[in-house]
Amino acid sequence: MSDLIPIGQRAKEASVALSKMMQGEKNRILTECANALMDMQTDILEVNARDVAAAREKGVKDSLIDRLLLTPERLKAMADGLLEITALQDPIGEVLSMKVRPNGLTIGQKVVPFGVVGIIYESRPNVTADAFGLCFKTGNAVILRGGSDAIHSNCAIVKALRNALRKNGCTPDAVQLIEDTSREIVVEFMRMNRYIDVLIPRGGAGLIKTVVENSTVPVIETGTGNCHIYVDEFADFPMALSIIENAKTQRLGVCNACESLVVHEKISREFLPLLMERLLAKGVEVRADERACRISSACVPATEEDYATEYLDRILSLKIVDSIDEAIAHINYYNTKHSEAIITKSYENALKFLNEIDAAAVYVNASTRFTDGYEFGFGAEIGISTQKLHARGPMGLKALTTTKYIILGNGQIRE
C-alpha cells in the first residue's frame, strides 16, 4: 500500500468535519492561517531560497525561476489572499429552491462541498496557500501535489497552515501535501476515485493533457488559451487597435492574452498598415497568411501550426477572411474554448458572434484579458475552466461546490 491511501483516508475524514463547520469559524481560522504565514516568513523565505538556488543550478529558465521565487511582498500577498477569502460569502448550505410536489414531498437542492479536492500544479508556491484557502472556505479538504522545484517552499507553507489549523482546534488534514515528487505517485493520485471527488490541474498544456488522459477521478480542465480577436468589416479602428494591443501585450504569459487575429478582407488593406505600425512599436511579430503578407511586408508567413499555437510571447498569428461565417468557423476550429472577441459596430454581427462562437467567454468590443475571477466579480479564482462540464470560464467559490437533493416527507411511498 502506498503512502497515498492514508493521505486519502485522512482527507476524507477531515472533509466530514469541514463540511459541518460554520462560516464564522472558517473565517476565524483562515485569519489565523494568514497570520501563521507571516509569523513563519523567515523560515518560508529561507527554504524558498534553497528551492530557487537548486532550480538555478539545474538550469531552469528565468521565467520559471520568477514563478518559483517568493519575496516578503509575495508572501504578504499570499497571506492577504487568505484574508480576502474571509470577506467572500460562503456558498455552502444554501438551498437553491425548495418546492412541494403534488404528493406533498418537499424537494430542495442544497449546496454542499465536494468533499476532497485534489490540485496538481507546477512551480508557483502561491497556489499552495491560495488553493487551500478556497477549498477551506467551501468546506473541502484539499490534497496538494505541487512541482518538485517548489517542494521545500510548499512543505514550509503547508507546515505553517497545518500548525495554525491544529492550534485553532481544526483538523490539520484540511490541507495535505504529497511530498513524494515522483511521476508514479501522480498517476496513482489521479486514480484515487474512492478518496478524491474532483481533480483540478493548474499549469501548462502538458500537465493538463497528462491529467485529462490519465485521471479516472473527474477532472475540471483548466486552461490553455488560444484566444482570438476578430476585426469585423464594421469595426471601429481605434478601438480595435487599442483592444488588440492590450490583449496581446498587457501581460504576455497569461491564458487570456490574445494569440491570433482574424481580419475581414473588406477592411484589411486599410487596417493592416495601422495594425502593423501599432504592433511593431510594441515589438510584436505577426505571422500571417499570404493575403496579409501581400498587404504588409512586415508580416512573417504563417504555417498551419501557427494558428494552433498559444505563444505566450510577443507573437501573434493573423488570418484574413471573406465573411463573419468564415471567421467563426476558423475560430471554432483552432480555439481552445477559452476567450474570443469581436470588434464591430454591427448589431447583427455582434449577436451572431455571441451566439455561434464556442468558448467559455465571448466578448463584443472588449479585451480578452478580462476573463478572470476577480474581473468577473467573483472575488477569487481557483482557475479558468475550458471544459463544458460543471464549470466554464473563471471559477470562484461556487465551482468548488456540488449539490444534493434533500427531500422531506411524511411517509410517502411510490405507487
Place this chain on the structure above:
Amino acid sequence: MSDLIPIGQRAKEASVALSKMMQGEKNRILTECANALMDMQTDILEVNARDVAAAREKGVKDSLIDRLLLTPERLKAMADGLLEITALQDPIGEVLSMKVRPNGLTIGQKVVPFGVVGIIYESRPNVTADAFGLCFKTGNAVILRGGSDAIHSNCAIVKALRNALRKNGCTPDAVQLIEDTSREIVVEFMRMNRYIDVLIPRGGAGLIKTVVENSTVPVIETGTGNCHIYVDEFADFPMALSIIENAKTQRLGVCNACESLVVHEKISREFLPLLMERLLAKGVEVRADERACRISSACVPATEEDYATEYLDRILSLKIVDSIDEAIAHINYYNTKHSEAIITKSYENALKFLNEIDAAAVYVNASTRFTDGYEFGFGAEIGISTQKLHARGPMGLKALTTTKYIILGNGQIRE
C-alpha cells in the same frame, strides 16, 4: 482512420445547426419524429423480433430479453415520450444573470448546448429514441452506441428518426448510431475528445466502470444504487415498515430500490420481528449482522460483501447500530452516493442525517423510490448522476446544457 472520425465530424457539424434552432422548430420536428416511429412500427417490430430471437438463441436470460423486447405498446410509449419532450420548456438561450461591472462591462451567463453528447447503453432500445429526444430538444447532436443485442432494433429506430429529420429540413446527423458493435470501437469512442463534449453511460455497474476507467472525454457517471434506509430510535414503526416494503419491493431491478437497512439498537428488539414478518410475506431474504440474527432467526448471516452489494433482487442487507453517528458512518462508507433515507420523528436526527449523509438524494420519512426525473418534476430524465461534477441526482434537460459567459463592452481594456 476509423469510421468514428467522420461520425464525430458530422455530429460536430450538425451541432452547429442544432444550437441555432428555435424551440418551435425543434418541437415541430420532434412531433414528426414521433409520427415516424409509429409509421415504421411494422418494420421496427419485425427487426426487434429478430434481435429477440437471436438473444434467446444465445441463451440471454429472461430479464434481459424483457428489456430488449418491443411491443406495439412500448413503441407507442417511445413515440409518446418524444411528444412529452415537446411540452417541456427549452432551457437553451436563457441568460442566467447579467450584471454590470464597475468598468461598464456587462457580463451574463448564457445557457447553451454541450454540442455533441455520446451515449453508451445496453439492451433497452427505448433509450435510443429517448436520448435522441432529450439531446435534440437541448440543441445537442447525439452519437449513440447501444448494445449488440439490440443492434437491429436500434438501426431501425435511428433510420426512422433520421428520415423524419431529413424530410423536415433538419440535418439527419442530429442522431447517429455506431453500428460497429466491437469492443475496440467503444474504447476509441471514449477518447474522441475533439468531437464529443460529454459521455453518458447508461447501464449496469460493469459498463459504467469501464467508461469511467477508460474515457478521456468528460463523463457523467450514472448510477448504481446501493440505497439505505435507516430506522432511527425515534422512528414511527408503521411508517418505517410501509416505506421499507415500498422501497424494496415496489420494483426490484431499479437503482433507487432499497438494498440495505440500518436499524438503531434501542428499537431493534421490538422492530425486527415486525419487519421480518412484513418482508417474509413479500418473499424478501434479509442478510443481517450477528446481533440481528440473534433477535430474529429468520435472518440469514451477512458477509462484509453483502453491505456493498446492489442486489436488484428480493434480498436486503441489515445492520444494527448503536447511534445515528454509526449509522451515518456505515452508510457513507458503503453507499454509492445515490439515495438514502432516515425514518424518524426527531427534528435533530432528521437534520443531522440530511446534513451529514453524502448522496445525491437524502430523504426524511419517504421512500428512496422517488429519486427519478419525473417524480422530481423535471418531466424527463436522461439518467441519475451519482457523481458530484456538473449534475447530481436525476438529470432533466438542464443537465444536457452548459453555459458560456457573454461580455458586452464598448472598448474596455485591462489596466
